[in-house]
Amino acid sequence: MKIAIVVLGLLIVLAVLAAWYGQRWIRMRRGGGVSVALRWRPDNPRASWHLGLGRYEGDEFVWYRVWSLRSGPDRVFQRESMQIADRRDPSGTEAYAVPEGATVLRCESPTQEAIEIAMGPGALTGFLSWLESAPPGRMLPHAS
Numbered sequence: 001m002k003i004a005i006v007v008l009g010l011l012i013v014l015a016v017l018a019a020w021y022g023q024r025w026i027r028m029r030r031g032g033g034v035s036v037a038l039r040w041r042p043d044n045p046r047a048s049w050h051l052g053l054g055r056y057e058g059d060e061f062v063w064y065r066v067w068s069l070r071s072g073p074d075r076v077f078q079r080e081s082m083q084i085a086d087r088r089d090p091s092g093t094e095a096y097a098v099p100e101g102a103t104v105l106r107c108e109s110p111t112q113e114a115i116e117i118a119m120g121p122g123a124l125t126g127f128l129s130w131l132e133s134a135p136p137g138r139m140l141p142h143a144s
Contacts, residue, residue, distance in 0.1 A: 034123035037098040038063055038075065042106060042116040049097040049118065056130050079131060081109040090118060099123070 033053040041047045051066045052074065059080060062073035086106035090098050098104070098118035105127075108114045119127060 033064070034119065034126060035099050036063065036123060037102070037118040039116040039118075040075075040113055042114060049094070051097075054117075054119075054123075054127075056126075061127070061130070075115075077107070077109070077112065077115075081111045082107050082131065083109065084131070085114070094118075 033055045035051070036054045037049045037051050039047050039049050052063050053066070054061055054063045055073075059078060061077045061079065061082070063075040063077070064070075065074045084105050085108045088104050088106075090102055090104055094104070095102075099120045101120050102118040103121070103124050104116050104118045105124075106114065106116050117127075
């Protein structure tokens with residue numbers, strides 16, 4: 001009997017967490033977020049992709065991991081220091097870990113570690129527009 005109560009309690013906790021995550025994802029999408037996959041330290045052969053949602057907040061691109069207990073963003077990137085170093089299509093099994101039809105951008109910054117960010121065509125257009133809408137006088141190097 002005690003085991004059944006413990007199992008029932010665990011199931012209730014799991015159901016509440018699943019509902020909370022689902023609602024969190026819906027709230028962020030409605031707030032203008034885009035689905036992106038992120039990989040930090042891309043030169044490390046063990047680096048893996050993490051699914052999440054990115055949002056533009058002024059001069060910051062904030063990224064929330066899909067499965068995270070944090071209420072705030074997991075990563076924050078400053079537009080003024082972010083530069084696109086490379087652009088490529090996903091290769092090999094990467095195609096299964098990133099959004100469908102994604103393009104992978106390698107972004108570097110003198111103040112933060114290098115990252116790779118993968119996003120679909122619509123999100124990519126929005127990201128490039130946001131990045132290029134920096135204040136006048138700022139030069140952005142673009143990879144072809």
